Amino acid sequence: MNTRDLAYFAALTKVKNFSQVAHQFGVTQPTITMALKRLEAHFGIQLIDRDQSHGQVTVTPAGVVLASHVRVITAELAAAEAELARARSGKIRFGLPPIIGNFYFPTLAPRLMQAGLIDQLDTVEAGSQNLLADLRAGHLDGALLGSTGPLNAPALTVQPLRQVPFTIVVAPDHPLAAQTHVSFADLQDEPFVTLAEGFVHTKAFDWFTHTAGIQPSVVYRTQDVGLLKHMVQAKVGIALLAEMAVQPADHLHTLTLDDPGQPTFDIALVTSKTLQQTPAFTQLLTILTPPSAD
Template sequence: MRTKDLEYFVSLTQLKSFSKVSEKFHVSQPTISAALKRLEKEFNSHLIVRDNPHLALKLTDAGKKLLVHGQNILSDYHLAQLEIAHGIENNLVIGMPPLIEITYLPQVAQQLPIEMFQQIRHISQGSLATLKDLKRGELDVALLGYLDKFDDPTIKMVTFDQQPFSIIVPKTNPLAKKSGIYFKDVQTQNFISLKNSFVQKQAFKYLSQLNHIRPKVIFETSEVQSVVNMVANDMGIALLTDSITIHDPKLVKIPVLDTNSPLFKVGLAYRKTTIFSESQQKLLDAILDAFQNNTKKWTQN
């Protein structure tokens, strides 16, 4: 069986048109038809209903089964291509959110030999986008933030830190005098927030729902430093994790006192099916050791 035939078939079920599939892959329509016939011959079954050509494309029972398994086959094939390519290059492609990069990576990098550190190719984006790319094989490893519990049967997660959330306010805000704050008390405040792909936004939504309030978000960004700078300029307040060190004297960090406030957990994740090359495994082990060596320090901070 040709994997390209499966690609054509899966795209045909999505686009519902032979002409659109041929345009997508820059091939002729007869090429798509021939691929479908090869699959039908191989599985000894019709895959699409041909009784009424004027109706939208419809799959037979056999076609529905092949679609499910075909998508899995193509996904595994794509993962194999990427894993082999990364292994040949002796690189470890690591994704991480900017917050984790700023907070944790420098201390870990100090403990790695320079030749090992040079093997790392890092991609910076939000935790949700990072997890998505990890599952698709675009990343070998991910440093992820998550709330309370990570539950994905395809991913191995090694947790090395957890931090509570705090409210960051400018010193000019009346809230700055408080030693702690309940989230319901910020319902009239304007918020500067990280975007939906970040775990902090999940925590914001969770605390809002928990307290039955709808605080106003006036600006969203993908940059943690932008959040801090805008709060320092008295444009609003922010919900961030305690792991962020605030150096600006114009800002105050106030612990969130809600009993059910989520914890921001950080861990190193990789697909359970991944087979690392020898050099990749050595680098991964060194990174894990470095993170675990710093766990006590981060927890105490």
């Protein structure tokens, strides 16, 4: 079976027009017609009902079934092509969310340098949710991802690495800086600066607001963790951050959250189950994965 025929068929089920599909792929209309005939002959069933008198194209029930499988097949083929292209280049395309990339990954950098792997890493920085989508699409070889609690990704290999609590961050001269603990419900009237959508912190913030039954004002959203901390220093608002993201040099005050059952910021090493690992990638996984306690 020709995978090109499947691509033509998938497009035909969407636009329902032979000439438009032919134009999309830069081929003649008979090419699309012959591709459809080959598929129908292969499966022994009509996939497209073409009304010549009215120029209408209808996808048959069998065609709908095939189209759903074709979407999966084409996605897997695209992922395979991307993985093989990276294997040829020798580069490891690796995802790092900003907080993990800035405050956790650097602790591993000396060992990566010693192993000669730093130059082979092609890092991609984005929120964990966006990087997870890239992993599923085959655009990445692996990633260090954050999640609220253990990450559930059945199609991927997930190796838990570390759990970090969330904390409230305020300026050192903020009235809350006199405290060491706080309940999220007590922050109803506090303006917040938060990380943008696509970050695990957004889910954690939603959990705290929902559980506490409050909806504090969010005055600013950003994808830049450094900018967020500067906004806290300037007392534009307070913030919810993973504890590891706050360093002594930031000159910020952190408060422990007293809310029971609260989520943690979990770090996991995530890779594709189908990835053909190169020696360099295997070495990278060995460095990133802590030795078993057994």
